[in-house]
Amino acid sequence: MADAAAAGGGAGHDEDVTRRDFLYIATGAFGVVGTAIALWPFVDSMNPSADTLALSTIEVDISGVEEGQSITVKWRGKPVFIRRRTQDEISEAESVALTELPDPQADEDRVQKAEWLIMVGVCTHLGCIPLGQKASDKKGDFGGWFCPCHGSHYDTSGRIRKGPAPENLPVPQYTFLDDTTVRIG
Amino acid sequence: MSNGNGQSGLVKWIDERLPVFTFMQHELNDYPTPKNLSYWWNFGSLAGFVLVVMIVTGIMLAMNYTPHVDYAFDSVERIMRDVNYGWLLRYIHMNGGSMFFIVVYIHIFRGLYYGSYKSPRELLWMLGVIILILMMATAFMGYVLPWGQMSFWGATVITNLFSAIPLIGEDVVTWLWGGFAVENPTLNRFYSLHYLFPFLIVGVVVLHMVALHTTKSNNPLGIDAKGPQDTIPFHPYYTMKDYFGIGVFLIFFAGFVFFAPNFFGEPDNYIEADPLVTPPHIVPEWYFLPYYAILRAFTEDYFLYVPISWLMSAKLAGVIAMFGSIFVLFALPWLDTSPVRSARFRPIYKQFFWLFLINCFILGVVGAKAPDDQVFTWFEGFQYVHLGQITTAYYFFHFLILFPLLGKLERPKPIPKSISEPVLPGGGTVAAGAAAKPMEKA
Ligand code: HEM
Ligand code: FES
Numbered sequence: 001m002a003d004a005a006a007a008g009g010g011a012g013h014d015e016d017v018t019r020r021d022f023l024y025i026a027t028g029a030f031g032v033v034g035t036a037i038a039l040w041p042f043v044d045s046m047n048p049s050a051d052t053l054a055l056s057t058i059e060v061d062i063s064g065v066e067e068g069q070s071i072t073v074k075w076r077g078k079p080v081f082i083r084r085r086t087q088d089e090i091s092e093a094e095s096v097a098l099t100e101l102p103d104p105q106a107d108e109d110r111v112q113k114a115e116w117l118i119m120v121g122v123c124t125h126l127g128c129i130p131l132g133q134k135a136s137d138k139k140g141d142f143g144g145w146f147c148p149c150h151g152s153h154y155d156t157s158g159r160i161r162k163g164p165a166p167e168n169l170p171v172p173q174y175t176f177l178d179d180t181t182v183r184i185g
Numbered sequence: 186m187s188n189g190n191g192q193s194g195l196v197k198w199i200d201e202r203l204p205v206f207t208f209m210q211h212e213l214n215d216y217p218t219p220k221n222l223s224y225w226w227n228f229g230s231l232a233g234f235v236l237v238v239m240i241v242t243g244i245m246l247a248m249n250y251t252p253h254v255d256y257a258f259d260s261v262e263r264i265m266r267d268v269n270y271g272w273l274l275r276y277i278h279m280n281g282g283s284m285f286f287i288v289v290y291i292h293i294f295r296g297l298y299y300g301s302y303k304s305p306r307e308l309l310w311m312l313g314v315i316i317l318i319l320m321m322a323t324a325f326m327g328y329v330l331p332w333g334q335m336s337f338w339g340a341t342v343i344t345n346l347f348s349a350i351p352l353i354g355e356d357v358v359t360w361l362w363g364g365f366a367v368e369n370p371t372l373n374r375f376y377s378l379h380y381l382f383p384f385l386i387v388g389v390v391v392l393h394m395v396a397l398h399t400t401k402s403n404n405p406l407g408i409d410a411k412g413p414q415d416t417i418p419f420h421p422y423y424t425m426k427d428y429f430g431i432g433v434f435l436i437f438f439a440g441f442v443f444f445a446p447n448f449f450g451e452p453d454n455y456i457e458a459d460p461l462v463t464p465p466h467i468v469p470e471w472y473f474l475p476y477y478a479i480l481r482a483f484t485e486d487y488f489l490y491v492p493i494s495w496l497m498s499a500k501l502a503g504v505i506a507m508f509g510s511i512f513v514l515f516a517l518p519w520l521d522t523s524p525v526r527s528a529r530f531r532p533i534y535k536q537f538f539w540l541f542l543i544n545c546f547i548l549g550v551v552g553a554k555a556p557d558d559q560v561f562t563w564f565e566g567f568q569y570v571h572l573g574q575i576t577t578a579y580y581f582f583h584f585l586i587l588f589p590l591l592g593k594l595e596r597p598k599p600i601p602k603s604i605s606e607p608v609l610p611g612g613g614t615v616a617a618g619a620a621a622k623p624m625e626k627a
Contacts, residue, residue, distance in 0.1 A: 129463040
């Protein structure tokens with residue numbers, strides 16, 4: 001008799017607990033999801049705003065750039081390197097075997113016109129600006145660009161050859177509007 | 186004011202409703218402190234003092250500082266030239282950052298030497314590591330505010346570290362910047378957070394103190410106080426000693442502020458930030474140099490990276506190692522298997538401790554040099570990258586291999602029965618049985 005009562009009471013109690021557990025977990029889960037959703041605007045407010053995003057394009061006059069010279073222009077807050085390469089630099093860039101490259105990419109895939117090398121001048125390691133734009137700059141072991149921050153060497157196609165940077169200097173989207181004007185972006 | 190009874194009417198009235206006075210009496214006056222603490226135990230209170238100095242000078246600077254890329258540099262120069270005593274506030278704040286790290290690093294090495302991270306002080310130690318991380322974040326963001334060349338390029342390099350994270354790295358960096366490069370949104374958020382973080386530090390310091398007052402201070406012998414004969418009340422003994430320490434420290438601090446205010450700084454930071462020109466040689470503030478050396482020790486072509494080259498890029502490896510060099514401190518209480526706290530009784534650990542300290546200094550030197558500079562003029566081909574790789578390897582060897590092994594292999598020297606024993610015959614009143622336990626978990 002006492003046993004049965006205890007068992008009955010126990011069972012009833014178990015049932016209660018189960019229902020409560022369900023409500024408890026459901027409420028908890030709802031709360032967590034709700035909080036996560038409520039948090040998103042805070043996180044996203046730190047992403048680039050609409051005015052920052054408004055994609056800018058620039059048009060650059062390259063008529064004054066002689067063979068073997070480079071210019072730097074600012075695009076989206078970053079420097080873009082425009083180099084009019086010499087024949088030597090082009091043939092050197094084209095002759096490298098892809099197997100020698102940490103980030104294999106043929107020179108022809110990096111240029112529209114072999115003479116003009118256009119790329120974002122931001123080291124793919126940690127974002128410094130490599131040297132090599134001026135004639136007097138240190139150009140590294142491969143005659144292209146050299147990043148002084150942690151010693152990355154880029155070749156005459158802007159490809160990474162030595163040092164901590166993992167990737168080649170990125171090539172932005174660009175169009176030649178005519179022989180002397182290029183639009184970047 | 187003596188314990189409770191001597192309280193005046195008003196104090197008593199308040200204390201019965203909000204026991205702040207009892208609390209202070211208990212934690213600052215009576216707090217039983219081992220009687221054998223050396224001057225190495227001054228650096229905790231010194232750190233607290235510097236934190237207050239940083240907050241006060243920071244709030245004053247904030248009244249004249251403009252967080253905008255077009256005005257930040259000029260507003261700091263205006264503080265230097267036109268604001269009454271602005272130069273003083275800024276030089277105190279600027280050198281105070283360095284002082285903070287000097288004090289905290291000594292405080293940490295004190296802990297390493299005397300085993301203050303061991304049971305039961307694991308959480309106390311881990312809270313300390315959290316404070317260190319918050320301090321580093323605060324100092325890093327503060328350094329960006331004057332918007333000089335080093336501010337800008339330091340910010341660029343360090344935020345770019347996050348691009349090493351697989352898959353989402355680039356998005357994380359854009360999110361941190363609020364744009365596609367370090368620009369005005371970046372400066373704004375760094376200012377906001379630079380203001381916030383010191384107050385988070387205050388919060389963690391409070392927890393650090395709660396943990397300290399629960400486990401009580403360690404001491405140069407690394408054994409527990411066995412009773413009242415081993416302790417003295419905090420006030421007046423250690424309050425006076427701490428004040429004296431602050432006095433000596435202020436002479437040192439003022440020496441820099443008044444006579445060599447730019448000693449720790451970089452001349453390049455007096456050139457306004459130029460996003461198109463990277464300075465030829467980027468160096469972080471001195472207190473980050475060892476980590477910077479660890480970051481740069483991982484390069485495609487050398488031994489440190491080769492064993493893990495199948496797993497990740499050299500860049501990611503460097504970033505993980507750099508953060509790992511700090512996070513490993515969290516695990517230290519469990520990596521060190523020796524039950525003996527103080528290095529005084531650990532003849533072998535003691536030597537490795539000094540080796541580790543020297544190694545940290547060398548890492549600092551490496552961090553300041555260009556990677557392919559020659560270390561010695563007479564040893565052709567040995568560059569700073571190589572030295573950095575050896576010292577980085579030792580850094581991790583010390584924590585991950587040496588600490589676990591030494592505890593097992595080393596034979597500690599006999600440990601005194603109590604703090605009083607070496608100076609008082611019989612060590613006060615400790616029962617022989619209790620004192621005989623050789624390696625009291627103390
Ligand atoms: C943990 C405490 C703090 C540390 C370690 C710290 C560190 C720094 C550092 C290293 C700088 C760069 C100094 C320079 O080179 O010019 C700086 C600048 C600055 N800090 Fe702090 N800071 C702290 C607390 C605060 C607080 C609480 C505030 C404001 C309420 C503040 C406001 C400023 C301002 C306005 C600047 C820019 C002016 C300048 O560069 O001198 N700081 N901080
Ligand atoms: S940023 Fe160029 S090598 Fe590190």
